[in-house]
Amino acid sequence: MVGPAIGPIRRSFAPWNDPGVKPFIEFRHVTKRFGEFVAVDDLSLQIYEREFFALLGPSGCGKTTLMRMLGGFDEPTDGQVLLDGQDLGGIPPYRRPTNMMFQSYALFPHMSVWDNIAFGLRQDGTPKAEIKARVEEMLALVKLEKFARRKPQQLSGGQRQRVALARSLAKKPKVLLLDEPLGALDKKLREETQFELTDLQMKLGMTFLIVTHDQEEAMTVADRIAVMDQGRIVQVATPAEIYEQPNSRYVADFIGDINILEGHLAPAPPGSTRLECAATGANVEVRQETAAPTGGQAWFAIRPEKVRISLDAPTDPSVNAVRGEVWDIGYLGDVSIYHVRLSTGATLKATITNATRLVERPITWEDKVWLTWSHDAGVILTR
Structure with missing residues (x-):
């Protein structure tokens, strides 16, 4: 029997x-200092039950430190961390209703898969019958029943990750903390495992907090x-x-590929913003209002997939349009990325x-092309 699709559940979930x-x-006004270095700086954040929440950012931005404070491995220098209304200050990691899955997995090499999963339950003095039932349940959940007696070194990277x-789920924590959990997997397996994680989180109805620098x-x-x-x-x-x-x-540039053009705000009709943009040699009009004053500095950001490229001049006068020359082409299999040099440099x-098999490229190097985009394709940023 096929279960309900996750998509509709996801769309309706917005506590x-x-x-x-x-x-x-x-996290209430949390600050964490290591000597003079401020890892987390007066940060406040709210996460909801059953949410799959991601902390995303480059190395050294404070995301792992934030997770470690929730898990009890670090204490805030200032501020409070609360879980289900309880202040976690001073509570050691092993007494918190959280569990962390580390990037390195930290499996015991001398123990079997079965014993690795059972370890935390044994440490808590759980009855043997309950341990057996719980471990069998976890093995079935991650589809590793046939590998129960193997040692970690006899498993693939994806199996060790499972x-x-x-093991992290065996003690039924209220919150599962995932520290770069898929970093050791190859690209294809990582993509498959991402969907498995979301399915698992929905099935268990738990709160997941993941730390990652991988935007996808x-x-x-x-x-x-x-x-x-x-921080x-x-x-x-x-x-x-x-x-x-x-x-x-910062956010626009960090998430995905994007074009960012600098300019100054010009008078525009109601409901729109017009940017005098030296990079394009023309005004860029966006269907977006901004509170910034006329003449102020601003930036226009647009994703490459929202820019249309053509050998022919546009016939629709309402679109933004610029002309340039194809400078470089990147073929990535599913898509091709065109770098177009404008007359401004x-x-x-x-x-x-690439919707069809590549036989002959209609637009190629050094072609004169038109780039166009609609008024609602990009955004104006003022910081």
Whole structure:
């Protein structure tokens, strides 16, 4: 029997939009210092029960430190960390209703898969019958029943990852903390495992918090993403909002590929923003209002897949249009990325989906082309 599709469940799950729902995890003005270095700087964040939440950012931005404070491996210098209304200050890791799956998996090499999963339960003095039932349940959950008596070194990377996941879940924590859990897997297996993680999280109805620097991973698994930089949160939103409506150049540039053009705000009709853009040699008009004053500095950001490329001049006068020359082409299999040099010297990227087998490229190097985009294809950023 095929179970219900996750998509509809995901779309209806948005407790952060309901003022009547209390957060399950709260960071209240949390600061963490290591000597003079500030790893987390006066950060506040709310995460909801059953949410798959991602902390995303470059190395050293504070995301792992934030997770470690929730798990009890580090204590805040200032502020509070609360779980289900309880202040976790001073509570050691082994007494918190959380469990962490480390990037290295940290499996015991001398123990079998079965014993690795049972380890935490034995440490807690769980009755043998309950341990047996729980381990068998976890093995079935991660589809490793046939590998129960093998040692970790006899398993593939993906199988070891599943053992570590099963061990983390065996004690039924309220929150599962995932620290770069898929970093050791190859690209194809990592992509497959991302969907397995979301299926598992939905099936268990648990709260997952994942730390990653992989934007595609965060976009795939998370209900919401917090983008971090230098110990602070820059934006918290759903993957679609983060991608389509970034609130700053930092977020726009960090998530996916993007063109960012600098300019100054010019007078525009109501409901629109016009940018005098030296890079394009023309004004760029966007169907978006901004509170920034006329003449102020701003940036236009547009994803390459929203830029159309053509050998023919546009016939629709309502679109934004610039002319240039194909400078470089990147063939990635599913898409081709065109780098187009404008007469101003600026370069814009446009993406074409390779919907048919590549026999003859209609647009090639040194071709004179037109780039066009609609008024709602990009966003104006003022910071």
